[in-house]
Amino acid sequence: MHRCDKISAEVGHASNVLRQGRRHHIIDFRVAHVRASFWCGEFDVNKKVDLTGVVTKVEWTNPHAHFYMDVKDASGNLTNWNLELASPNVLIRNGWRRNSIKTGDTVTVTGIRAKDNSTYATASVITFPDGHKLNFLYADEPAK
Secondary structure, eight states: OOHHHHHHHHHHHHHHHHHTTOGGGHHHHHHHHHHHHHHTSSEEEEEEEEEEEEEEEEEOOSSOOEEEEEEEOTTSOEEEEEEEOOOHHHHHHTTOOTTSSOTTOEEEEEEEEETTOSSEEEEEEEEOTTSOEEESSOBOOOOO
16 A cells, blocks of 8 residues: 555544544544645655745634744845645644744744745644744743
């Protein structure tokens, strides 16, 4: 069985289990969904990116939230990147708020680039100048 077919089967099985009310399998569903997005989707795990720039737009929408940021390249030219996050529901359950990342924030993002080498990536870790971080699994609160 091809890896993508196997992952698709895992996602389908986890969805059926959730519909039957077995909530303890929700983690399996999340892991299978993330695996499907990375391995069978548009991102290449071998194309890691580290970007620093200013957030220009935040879209809190399903199926995945996105934010956009302007990043200067080595020549000083600005490029706008589209960075994908988990769904808003998953982010909220993991401590995010709608204003966890805002237009105008300066952030550093570690992520995985799209297979087509465009300015599209998934944001694995978002780090703010004060050191607090956001990722799919948790949201640090900034120091007060």
